[in-house]
Structures are given as C-alpha cells and as structure tokens.
Amino acid sequence: xxxxxxxxxxxxxxxxxxxxxxxxxxxxGPFLFPLDYLCxxxxxxxxxxxxxxxxxxxxxxxxxxxxxxxxxxxxxQLSDSADYELxxxxxxxxxxxxxxxxxxxxxxxxxxxxxxxxEPIGExxxxxxxxxxxxxxxxxxxxxxxxxxxxxxxxxxxxxxxKNASRQKSVLECFKQGLLxxxxxxxxxxxxxxxxxxxxxxxxxxxxxxLQESKGPCxxxxxxxxxxxxxxxxxxxxxxxxVVSTLESKGSSDSSFGTFLLQGITGSGKTEVYLGMIEAVLxxxxxxxxxxxxxxxxxxxxxxxxxxxxxxxASLHSGLNDSERHCAWHLIRTGQVKVLLGTRSAIFTPFQGxxxxxxDEEHDLSYKQQEGFRYSARDLMIRRAFEEKIPVVLGSATPxxxxxxxxxxGRYKHLQLKQRAGNAKLPSLKLLDIRGxxxxxxxxxxxxxxxxxxxxxxxxVLLFLNRRGFAPVLMCHDCGWQASCPSCDANMTLHTGxxxxxxxxHHCGEQSAAPEVCPSCEGAEFIKVGQGTERLxxxxxxxxxxxxxxxxDRDTTRLKGKMAELTGIAQRGEADILIGTQMLAKxxxxxxxxxxxxxxxxxxxxxxxxxxxxxxxxxxLQVAGRAGRAEKQGExxxxxxxxxxxxxxxxxxxxxxxxxxxxxxxxxxxxxPPQNYQILIRAEASYPQDVMNFLQSxxxxxxxxxxxxTGEAENPSQVEFWGPVAAPMLxxxxxxxxxxxxxxxxxxxxxxxxxxxxxxIYKSPLARKVRWSIDVDPQEMM
Numbered sequence: 001x002x003x004x005x006x007x008x009x010x011x012x013x014x015x016x017x018x019x020x021x022x023x024x025x026x027x028x029g030p031f032l033f034p035l036d037y038l039c040x041x042x043x044x045x046x047x048x049x050x051x052x053x054x055x056x057x058x059x060x061x062x063x064x065x066x067x068x069x070x071x072x073x074x075x076x077q078l079s080d081s082a083d084y085e086l087x088x089x090x091x092x093x094x095x096x097x098x099x100x101x102x103x104x105x106x107x108x109x110x111x112x113x114x115x116x117x118x119e120p121i122g123e124x125x126x127x128x129x130x131x132x133x134x135x136x137x138x139x140x141x142x143x144x145x146x147x148x149x150x151x152x153x154x155x156x157x158x159x160x161x162x163k164n165a166s167r168q169k170s171v172l173e174c175f176k177q178g179l180l181x182x183x184x185x186x187x188x189x190x191x192x193x194x195x196x197x198x199x200x201x202x203x204x205x206x207x208x209x210x211l212q213e214s215k216g217p218c219x220x221x222x223x224x225x226x227x228x229x230x231x232x233x234x235x236x237x238x239x240x241x242x243v244v245s246t247l248e249s250k251g252s253s254d255s256s257f258g259t260f261l262l263q264g265i266t267g268s269g270k271t272e273v274y275l276g277m278i279e280a281v282l283x284x285x286x287x288x289x290x291x292x293x294x295x296x297x298x299x300x301x302x303x304x305x306x307x308x309x310x311x312x313x314a315s316l317h318s319g320l321n322d323s324e325r326h327c328a329w330h331l332i333r334t335g336q337v338k339v340l341l342g343t344r345s346a347i348f349t350p351f352q353g354x355x356x357x358x359x360d361e362e363h364d365l366s367y368k369q370q371e372g373f374r375y376s377a378r379d380l381m382i383r384r385a386f387e388e389k390i391p392v393v394l395g396s397a398t399p400x401x402x403x404x405x406x407x408x409x410g411r412y413k414h415l416q417l418k419q420r421a422g423n424a425k426l427p428s429l430k431l432l433d434i435r436g437x438x439x440x441x442x443x444x445x446x447x448x449x450x451x452x453x454x455x456x457x458x459x460x461v462l463l464f465l466n467r468r469g470f471a472p473v474l475m476c477h478d479c480g481w482q483a484s485c486p487s488c489d490a491n492m493t494l495h496t497g498x499x500x501x502x503x504x505x506h507h508c509g510e511q512s513a514a515p516e517v518c519p520s521c522e523g524a525e526f527i528k529v530g531q532g533t534e535r536l537x538x539x540x541x542x543x544x545x546x547x548x549x550x551x552x553d554r555d556t557t558r559l560k561g562k563m564a565e566l567t568g569i570a571q572r573g574e575a576d577i578l579i580g581t582q583m584l585a586k587x588x589x590x591x592x593x594x595x596x597x598x599x600x601x602x603x604x605x606x607x608x609x610x611x612x613x614x615x616x617x618x619x620x621l622q623v624a625g626r627a628g629r630a631e632k633q634g635e636x637x638x639x640x641x642x643x644x645x646x647x648x649x650x651x652x653x654x655x656x657x658x659x660x661x662x663x664x665x666x667x668x669x670x671x672x673p674p675q676n677y678q679i680l681i682r683a684e685a686s687y688p689q690d691v692m693n694f695l696q697s698x699x700x701x702x703x704x705x706x707x708x709x710t711g712e713a714e715n716p717s718q719v720e721f722w723g724p725v726a727a728p729m730l731x732x733x734x735x736x737x738x739x740x741x742x743x744x745x746x747x748x749x750x751x752x753x754x755x756x757x758x759x760x761i762y763k764s765p766l767a768r769k770v771r772w773s774i775d776v777d778p779q780e781m782m
Contacts, residue, residue, distance in 0.1 A: 266625025286355025
C-alpha cells in the first residue's frame with residue numbers, strides 16, 4: 001500500500017515537472033528578460049532523486065549556475081516552453097524557498113518597473129530584496145540578540161574603569177541608562193547609537209561576567225505612551241473621509257484605487273490626517289505603507305505613529321543594519337506588523353494585505369533614485385496602488401508641478417488644508433533687498449538686528465544656508481590659485497577640523513589636508529571665498545557669545561542617532577540659534593522658532609536647470625514652515641539681490657499656488673515636462689571621444705528606428721533629440737561625462753523607440769568602452 005502511495009506521488013510530481021519544466025529566472029546582470037533554467041535534469045525523472053526534489057515556486061529564490069559560478073535568482077514564471085534548445089539549458093542547482101516571497105501582483109509590478117525604466121529585471125529584483133536575502137539566507141528571521149547587565153555588572157562603576165577607557169565608560173553608561181529607563185535589554189542598534197566600536201568592549205564585559213546574552217524578538221516590544229486625543233478640524237476630517245470612503249465602498253474590482261493629492265500648508269496637520277486614514281485601514285484588518293523623504297524624520301515619526309495608533313510600527317531606511325532591515329521586511333511580509341514607515345526603497349516591501357499607500361513630501365527629490373536602477377518611488381507607489389486596487393495619498397505643502405498638472409487634468413483628486421492646526425498662524429514672509437548692503441559673513445545688518453530682537457525675547461532663530469563646510473573656495477591671495485578637485489571640474493570645500501583644516505570635494509568625496517603654502521607661487525596668505533555652515537557658525541558665535549548655537553548638517557549628523565539627538569535639543573529649546581542645511585527644512589517641529597533667515601536663494605532663479613525655480617520655491621516655503629508653529633507669530637526674512645524678480649515676488653505676495661500656476665504655464669509653453677516626456681541617456685569614460693562615439697552611434701540608430709516607427713521624416717509627435725552634449729559638470733571622478741536627451745509629447749512612442757534600440761546597445765562594442773545609464777523622467781541634469 002505504501003509502495004502504491006509512493007508511486008502515485010512520483011507520478012504526480014513527474015506530471016507537474018512535465019507541465020512546468022522551465023523556470024524563467026531573474027538574475028543580476030544586463031539581461032532584459034529572465035533566463036531559462038530546467039527545474040530538474042531529464043534523468044531525474046526516472047530516478048529516486050525526484051522524490052526528494054523541491055520544486056521551485058513562482059516568486060521564490062533559487063541558486064542557478066551561471067558561467068563558472070553559482071548565483072541567486074528569483075523565479076518569475078514556470079513554463080512548458082523554452083526560448084532555447086533544452087540541451088543547452090542548465091539545471092537549477094538548489095531551491096531556496098518552498099513558499100513565494102512575492103505575490104503574482106508584486107511580480108507584475110517588478111516587470112512593469114523593468115519595462116518602464118528600461119532596467120534589467122534582475123537589477124529590479126536586487127533592489128527589492130534585503131541584502132541578507134540576496135545572499136541566500138532564509139526569509140524567516142529567528143529573532144535578535146540582546147544583552148543586559150548581570151548582578152555583578154550592576155555593581156561596576158565608571159570610576160573603577162581605567163581613566164583612558166572612554167569606550168568602556170560609554171558602553172557601561174548606555175546599559176546603566178537603559179536600566180534606569182526600564183529598558184535593561186539592549187541590542188546592537190541601541191549600542192550603535194552611542195558608539196561605533198562597542199563590540200570589543202562587549203566581548204570584554206562578557207568575559208568579565210558583567211553582561212549576559214539572550215534572544216528576543218527582532219523588533220522590540222515596547223509600551224506605547226498614549227498621545228492626547230487630537231480632534232481633527234473640519235478640513236482634516238473632510239480629507240480623511242474622502243479617502244476612507246473609497247475603502248468602504250469597495251464594490252467593483254478597481255473602485256478602491258484613487259490618487260489623492262493632499263496639499264496642506266506647513267503646520268496644517270497633514271500627519272494627523274495620515275493617522276486618521278491609517279486608523280481606518282487598520283480597523284479593516286489591512287496594512288499601511290508610509291514613505292518619508294529623509295531617514296532623519298523616521299525616529300520621531302515612528303514614535304508619533306506608535307503613540308497615536310497604539311501598535312508597533314516598523315521602519316526601513318539606509319540607517320539600519322542588515323539585521324534590522326531583514327527584521328522589518330519579515331514582520332511586514334508576514335503581517336505581524338501592520339504599519340511600515342520608510343524611505344524610497346520601502347516601496348518594494350511585500351505586504352500580506354496592503355490597504356493604503358501614503359507618501360509624505362511627495363515633491364522631494366530624494367524619492368528619485370539617482371544611481372543604478374533610477375526609479376521614482378512616488379511613481380512606483382502610484383503604480384503599486386493601481387495594481388493592488390487601493391488608494392494612494394501624495395502629501396505636500398508645495399506639490400510638484402507634475403502632481404499639480406495631474407490635478408488640472410483630473411487624474412488626481414485634490415484635497416486641501418488651508419489653515420494651520422490649533423492656534424498657530426502662518427509666518428510672514430519678507431524679502432530683504434541686500435543690493436549695496438554691507439554683508440558680514442553672509443548676514444545682512446537688518447537680519448542681525450532681527451536676530452538680536454528675537455533672542456532678547458527668549459525665542460529661537462533658525463538660519464538656513466544650503467552649503468555645508470567652512471568655505472566653498474580656498475584661493476591664494478598672491479596669485480589667485482584655487483583649490484580644485486584633481487578628479488572633478490569643481491573646487492574643493494574647506495572644512496575646519498581637528499587637528500587640522502582639510503579640503504573635501506562634495507562630488508566625489510576626495511579629501512586632502514589644507515595647504516600651508518600655495519602650490520603655485522608658495523605664497524602663505526589664503527582667502528576663504530564664500531560661505532558655508534561652519535563659517536557661519538563661527539561668525540554667529542562671535543556676534544552672540546551669550547547664546548548657544550547648534551549646527552545641523554551632514555557633517556554633524558554622521559553618527560547613528562545623532563540627527564535625532566540634535567533635533568531633540570532644538571525642539572526642547574536648549575539651543576538659541578539653529579544653523580542648518582535642507583536637512584532642517586522637512587517635517588521638524590521647533591515650537592519656539594519665531595524667526596527664520598534664508599541667506600542664499602538667488603541661485604535658484606538663474607540655474608541652467610529648468611526645475612530650479614520650482615525647487616527654490618519649495619525650499620523657501622519648507623524652511624519658512626519651521627517658524628511660528630506654536631502660538632507665537634513667525635517671521636521669515638529672505639535675503640536676495642533680486643527683490644523684483646516676477647516669480648519671487650509672486651511667491652511672496654500671492655503664495656505657492658499662484659507661483660506654481662505661473663511657472664507651470666511657462667513650462668507648458670516651452671513644451672517641457674510635465675507637458676512633454678523625457679528620457680536622459682548618460683555616458684562616461686576616461687576618454688571623451690569614446691563617449692561621443694557611443695552616444696552619436698546611439699542617436700543615429702534611434703533616428704533610423706524613429707523613421708521606421710512613424711513612417712514619416714517629419715511628424716509632430718515624433719521624438720526630439722537634444723545632444724549629445726557635455727554634462728553640466730564635464731569631468732567627475734576622473735571620467736568625462738556626456739548626455740543625450742530624448743523628448744516627446746507621446747510617452748508610448750518614446751518608450752517604444754528606446755525598447756527597440758536597447759538590445760543593440762548591450763551588444764554594441766562601443767558600449768563596452770563606456771559606463772552608460774538610462775534615466776526615465778529625469779529630475780536632475782547633472
């Protein structure tokens with residue numbers, strides 16, 4: 001009887017293999033389509049090995065042979081037909097997953113992204129998988145390691161440690177503070193916030209019997225402080241109701257999908273609206289995905305979400321280690337956690353039952369991946385919501401022109417919040433005409449006077465300068481020599497450091513010690529030209545010696561947890577003057593800031609990039625939104641040499657909507673996006689002629705294909721070719737860069753033309769001499 005069951009099992013398995021013999025596997029590399037692999041060798045069909053053979057599953061990982069090595073791939077499809085002769089197709093080495101990691105709908109999203117962004121499908125899959133899963137580790141995570149003080153460890157004092165053992169003291173203090181705070185168990189993430197070199201100390205403490213190790217959940221269970229009940233105002237409740245109504249009226253197959261643009265002035269309580277929507281989704285047993293532009297915003301938002309929702313919130317961003325990312329991915333995929341808050345890469349996370357997608361600050365440039373797989377997280381989120389038939393909410397005080405254009409066309413539903421939450425009032429915006437004005441270290445006299453008055457009233461000041469470092473140019477006073485980067489067409493920025501000053505290129509990262517004498521004339525006197533946040537801080541501290549100054553930029557927030565620490569100091573009012581770059585412009589709540597000074601904004605009016613005025617206006621209003629967020633009236637002073645510029649005056653006097661419609665009409669008249677669609681092809685090489693040969697050959701092929709597709713030499717809907725031309729920065733990291741821009745009013749024609757040409761690009765001998773990339777819907781021309 002048992003033999004009969006075994007025989008029947010073999011027959012069933014053989015039948016399944018016969019019908020699903022070929023696995024279409026997405027592997028990393030320049031492959032536009034999945035590669036064919038045999039599920040099992042033909043001789044296995046007649047041997048006992050088949051009985052123990054695990055069948056690959058669609059959406060699961062497999063190890064496959066490729067050339068002389070073994071690589072990990074994802075099964076996209078099982079088929080009974082192959083693109084090549086069976087004799088030439090290799091066999092899958094090992095099946096990793098017995099259950100799919102991704103649903104058919106999620107695989108459909110990956111295929112769409114591969115085709116739309118003209119990216120090899122294997123590279124799309126690599127972006128979707130956490131690093132540990134790309135290495136073949138199990139999808140299930142077995143918890144995390146925690147450490148706590150033993151009874152002996154609790155008796156150890158810092159004074160008993162060697163005087164120079166600063167790391168040991170720091171780690172011991174971390175455990176002592178955790179004990180006092182009711183959190184005796186610490187994991188690697190907790191320890192990394194205080195020190196980068198805690199592992200050797202931990203080992204020593206373990207050997208001394210001061211610490212003990214235990215296993216626990218990969219995401220710590222915590223007690224969530226209950227936030228005060230916040231009643232939504234009429235505008236907020238209307239916005240929540242409109243989105244929630246699509247969830248409750250789900251009748252037809254796609255009735256729940258809809259794209260909503262939530263435009264709310266800074267301080268209007270957009271986060272409260274998000275929370276109201278998420279509460280409704282959780283009540284239906286569904287999950288929520290929320291994207292934020294900066295990792296610096298995630299800790300405070302996670303805490304706020306957990307307090308309001310009274311449930312665990314997972315986060316995904318580049319500031320986490322591999323274990324933490326794997327943990328969040330696993331908990332969301334298995335439905336153990338209902339809310340995920342992350343940066344752009346979180347868009348690929350598999351959910352058990354996704355109910356809503358929300359993207360905060362949807363206009364932000366950080367949602368566009370600028371290297372490798374150049375996707376837009378905002379656009380992918382809309383596509384994902386469409387695939388999963390759920391609503392998607394785009395939130396911003398200063399929406400992108402693309403989103404406003406879609407509202408004008410009726411594609412998006414417009415939700416507006418026109419008043420600040422509570423009793424807060426909008427700050428007043430004023431242009432400071434600094435033409436002919438005496439400027440000290442980038443600050444005008446009227447701004448200094450306003451700062452003094454504000455500080456005398458016990459209020460905080462925020463100075464915004466979007467340039468870190470001490471000075472952007474170091475120049476010899478005798479001969480005019482400038483410290484330029486040896487690898488880029490750019491000057492190196494001077495930074496003040498310990499023990500010596502140093503130069504750094506902000507484009508390639510090159511660093512060198514600041515010279516003591518001029519390399520050109522051996523002169524010893526240098527001029528520090530231009531303004532950076534370090535130099536501004538030095539000047540402000542000398543002008544206001546009785547006030548504390550806090551600088552927040554990339555240099556001061558390098559260590560893990562430092563951003564949260566510094567913004568916490570600012571929020572508690574422990575610093576009188578805040579100096580920062582655009583890191584401070586987004587989402588932070590500083591209730592005591594009543595004066596904001598914006599020092600250098602004119603470059604946005606005259607940039608070669610047609611998007612520069614849009615970015616300038618968004619930045620101004622985002623920074624301005626940090627003022628007057630409590631009951632005190634805020635004031636924003638904008639220094640400019642162009643007080644009569646029409647776009648700038650429209651922004652200040654009539655607001656962002658008027659500015660956007662005026663600038664958007666100019667874009668449409670010039671036939672620039674969002675009126676037309678663009679694809680930018682970039683290429684770089686050590687020799688400029690190699691790049692030009694490649695792009696010129698590509699252009700010729702595209703033009704030839706265009707004539708075949710359109711059937712006419714002249715066609716109003718055909719693709720325009722701009723270039724090839726040198727990139728705005730010709731040389732970067734020692735390589736010469738050129739680009740070719742494709743533009744058309746018909747998106748389908750643009751993509752069809754490039755898709756026809758793409759296989760030839762990969763086979764071209766000219767392409768082997770250059771690095772090239774395709775950027776669909778480019779946001780930057782650099």
